[in-house]
Amino acid sequence: xxxxxxxxxxxxxxxxxxxxxxxxxxxxxxxxxxxxxxxxxxxxxxxxxxxxxxxxxxxxxxxxxxxxxxxxxxxxxxxxxxxxxxxxxxxxxxxxxxxxxxxxxxxxxxxxxxxxxxxxxxxxxxxxxxxxxxxxxxxxxxxxxxxxxxxxxxxxxxxxxxxxxxxxxxxxxxxxxxxxxxxxxxxxxxxxxxxxxxxxxxxxxxxxxxxxxxxxxxxxxxxxxxxxxxxxxxxxxxxxxxxxxxxxxxxxxxxxxxxxxxxxxxxxxxxxxxxxxxxxxxxx
Amino acid sequence: xxxxxxxxxxxxxxxxxxxxxxxxxxxxxxxxxxxxxxxxxxxxxxxxxxxxxxxxxxxxxxxxxxxxxxxxxxxxxxxxxxxxxxxxxxxxxxxxxxxxxxxxxxxxxxxxxxxxxxxxxxxxxxxxxxxxxxxxxxxxxxxxxxxxxxxxxxxxxxxxxxxxxxxxxxxxxxxxxxxxxxxxxxxxxxxxxxxxxxxxxxxxxxxxxxxxxxxxxxxxxxxxxxxxxxxxxxxxxxxxxxxxxxxxxxxxxxxxxxxxxxxxxxxxxxxxxxxxxxxxxxxxxxxxxxxxxxxxxxxxxxxxxxxxxxxxxxxxxxxxxxxxxxxxxxxxxxxxxxxxxxxxxxxxxxxxxxxxxxxxxxxxxxxxxxxxxxxxxxxxxxxxxxxxxxxxxxxxxxxxxxxxxxxxxxxxxxxxxxxxxxx
Numbered sequence: 001x002x003x004x005x006x007x008x009x010x011x012x013x014x015x016x017x018x019x020x021x022x023x024x025x026x027x028x029x030x031x032x033x034x035x036x037x038x039x040x041x042x043x044x045x046x047x048x049x050x051x052x053x054x055x056x057x058x059x060x061x062x063x064x065x066x067x068x069x070x071x072x073x074x075x076x077x078x079x080x081x082x083x084x085x086x087x088x089x090x091x092x093x094x095x096x097x098x099x100x101x102x103x104x105x106x107x108x109x110x111x112x113x114x115x116x117x118x119x120x121x122x123x124x125x126x127x128x129x130x131x132x133x134x135x136x137x138x139x140x141x142x143x144x145x146x147x148x149x150x151x152x153x154x155x156x157x158x159x160x161x162x163x164x165x166x167x168x169x170x171x172x173x174x175x176x177x178x179x180x181x182x183x184x185x186x187x188x189x190x191x192x193x194x195x196x197x198x199x200x201x202x203x204x205x206x207x208x209x210x211x212x213x214x215x216x217x218x219x220x221x222x223x224x225x226x227x228x229x230x231x232x233x234x235x236x237x238x239x240x241x242x243x244x245x246x247x248x249x250x251x252x253x254x255x256x257x258x259x260x261x262x263x264x265x266x267x268x269x270x271x272x273x274x275x276x277x278x279x280x281x282x283x284x
Numbered sequence: 285x286x287x288x289x290x291x292x293x294x295x296x297x298x299x300x301x302x303x304x305x306x307x308x309x310x311x312x313x314x315x316x317x318x319x320x321x322x323x324x325x326x327x328x329x330x331x332x333x334x335x336x337x338x339x340x341x342x343x344x345x346x347x348x349x350x351x352x353x354x355x356x357x358x359x360x361x362x363x364x365x366x367x368x369x370x371x372x373x374x375x376x377x378x379x380x381x382x383x384x385x386x387x388x389x390x391x392x393x394x395x396x397x398x399x400x401x402x403x404x405x406x407x408x409x410x411x412x413x414x415x416x417x418x419x420x421x422x423x424x425x426x427x428x429x430x431x432x433x434x435x436x437x438x439x440x441x442x443x444x445x446x447x448x449x450x451x452x453x454x455x456x457x458x459x460x461x462x463x464x465x466x467x468x469x470x471x472x473x474x475x476x477x478x479x480x481x482x483x484x485x486x487x488x489x490x491x492x493x494x495x496x497x498x499x500x501x502x503x504x505x506x507x508x509x510x511x512x513x514x515x516x517x518x519x520x521x522x523x524x525x526x527x528x529x530x531x532x533x534x535x536x537x538x539x540x541x542x543x544x545x546x547x548x549x550x551x552x553x554x555x556x557x558x559x560x561x562x563x564x565x566x567x568x569x570x571x572x573x574x575x576x577x578x579x580x581x582x583x584x585x586x587x588x589x590x591x592x593x594x595x596x597x598x599x600x601x602x603x604x605x606x607x608x609x610x611x612x613x614x615x616x617x618x619x620x621x622x623x624x625x626x627x628x629x630x631x632x633x634x635x636x637x638x639x640x641x642x643x644x645x646x647x648x649x650x651x652x653x654x655x656x657x658x659x660x661x662x663x664x665x666x667x668x669x670x671x672x673x674x675x676x677x678x679x680x681x682x683x684x685x686x687x688x689x690x691x692x693x694x695x696x697x698x699x700x701x702x703x704x705x706x707x
Contacts, residue, residue: 006392006393006394007390007391007392008390008391008392008395009388009389009390009391010377010378010380010383010384010388010389010390011383011384011387011388011389012383012384012385012386012387012388027420027423029420029424029425029426030420030421032426033416033417033420033426034417034420036413037406037409037413037417040408040409040413041406041408041409044408044449045408111403112403112404112421113381114376114381115381115399115400115403116379116381116397116399116403116404116421116422117379117380117381117397118421118423189312278382278383279382279383281376281381281382282299282300282382
């Protein structure tokens with residue numbers, strides 16, 4: 001055991017370009033256990049357990065349908081309103097949750113991070129995977145509602161772009177993770193950003209096509225629509241709706257742009273995160 | 285056995301004092317600007333020592349300064365020093381929780397560090413789930429934990445509660461389980477920070493036994509921080525003495541412990557009040573054979589003589605003199621006060637020697653601060669806090685760990701017992 005022991009070296013803070021992916025991979029069991037911990041501790045001592053994951057999207061959908069659909073009368077591209085909002089809320093919810101939870105990862109885990117070393121990247125990764133479980137349950141509800149409206153012969157039709165679904169999840173996770181890690185890295189020193197996140201995410205939602213379709217936005221506000229179009233989350237939600245419901249805008253170019261943007265955000269996030277990780281214990 | 289397990293070269297660690305956050309953006313920009321021009325960090329000035337009691341001129345404090353050492357494989361090294369000497373910082377750097385400001389440490393083999401027991405335990409999860417989670421946090425693979433699971437449960441002695449959430453555990457059980465997980469890590473280097481202060485005597489002994497097995501039986505390297513000199517001496521063969529961020533001594537554990545006991549208490553800086561009439565010039569400790577003791581290391585239950593030398597300027601009458609002993613938590617444990625025996629002295633000018641003869645010293649093993657108190661008719665002539673420090677050890681023919689302080693207290697009466705049959 002001792003003869004083939006690995007050599008190691010501890011040196012002052014590094015440049016951050018070492019992504020430590022190999023080391024992270026060695027700790028994959030920890031990732032699984034953390035996900036299990038999040039999930040199990042969520043529903044311990046509750047009666048409905050994981051069903052609580054469904055309360056939030058259901059109520060949000062009802063309110064959106066009432067306020068934006070009926071009161072404001074915003075178009076839903078000809079889709080049944082609950083289905084339209086549900087698609088947006090489910091997808092956006094995953095991204096938002098990844099972002100907000102990741103952005104406080106240093107603060108929330110300061111206690112563990114201050115006592116034990118393991119690749120810090122595991123923590124944000126576990127958040128993204130944990131949220132996937134929640135997203136899965138909410139997505140199942142979305143499918144149920146789809147089937148229900150399908151039975152009522154509503155006007156929508158899934159197409160082959162449904163197959164892009166795994167890609168979309170990955171891109172959302174990458175963006176949420178990257179952005180969240182950037183913020184969390186900066187909040188170790190400057191706590192101000194933490195206040196920005198919760199309402200920033202809400203603002204961002206209105207700059208994404210959650211409660212309106214892209215077609216309306218480009219038509220009504222031509223001079224501002226670039227904000228919405230260049231928002232990398234917009235294309236994901238549009239593609240999601242396009243694949244499952246057959247309405248919305250989709251082009252390979254914009255998906256390519258979104259993919260590129262997601263990767264850049266994620267890489268930037270990991271680099272900054274790794275740079276901060278080494279010494280954050282001293283400043284947090 | 286002579287293979288090097290850990291090698292540290294010029295390791296330093298600086299901490300920023302005061303508030304972090306206000307004005308840090310401008311400071312960060314200044315640092316960054318200095319870095320671009322290839323200059324030194326303007327906020328990291330070398331030359332400040334880490335002395336809590338003194339006010340430094342800059343906001344930076346060097347918690348560790350130019351530490352260089354080598355630890356051989358299979359050594360059990362005790363790291364001792366006062367509060368704030370840099371022990372925990374050194375352990376934190378070794379366990380990669382934080383990185384050094386300068387210098388490198390290289391080594392061979394997996395490190396398991398126990399800076400705290402039960403890190404990452406989730407109160408809602410059961411004992412079983414927490415064993416896996418905690419094990420994984422400490423760096424074990426799942427199959428490794430599965431293989432050792434029964435051993436861990438057995439060691440912790442919590443088999444009956446294994447499927448109960450740990451929030452329902454007693455604090456003792458919690459700690460036992462946590463230590464059990466860490467103790468079963470398969471690592472070449474084990475780093476332990478004063479975690480043994482918890483749990484009952486039986487469990488403490490079990491932990492020390494386990495750590496002894498680890499270092500002596502399996503040839504693994506152990507680094508151990510503790511203020512309990514008895515357990516350090518029992519467990520370690522080498523010692524590192526840190527003081528104000530530098531290594532004051534490194535070598536055989538007995539020598540290092542002796543040196544430690546000669547350091548002045550930093551919790552209470554030596555403080556004198558009183559008149560100029562009487563001044564203590566020195567104190568000497570002897571064993572029963574009247575030979576001087578090095579390092580103020582007294583043996584429990586042994587005969588000792590303490591000589592106190594006093595410089596007297598003017599004659600004083602009805603003087604009583606006391607040597608008082610405080611423990612590390614700053615509680616008065618006992619005293620040798622002449623007045624208590626009804627003895628008052630008349631001191632004449634010149635150097636006077638007062639002898640304290642203690643047939644059997646009954647202080648429990650540990651470190652004690654010595655306070656000198658001289659008074660005459662209620663007037664304090666001299667009161668010196670933290671004049672020196674003594675270490676009480678168990679004579680080698682008795683096992684010190686058999687008598688935990690929770691049971692004995694700090695002072696034990698001299699007594700005998702026997703069973704009495706009335707018939």
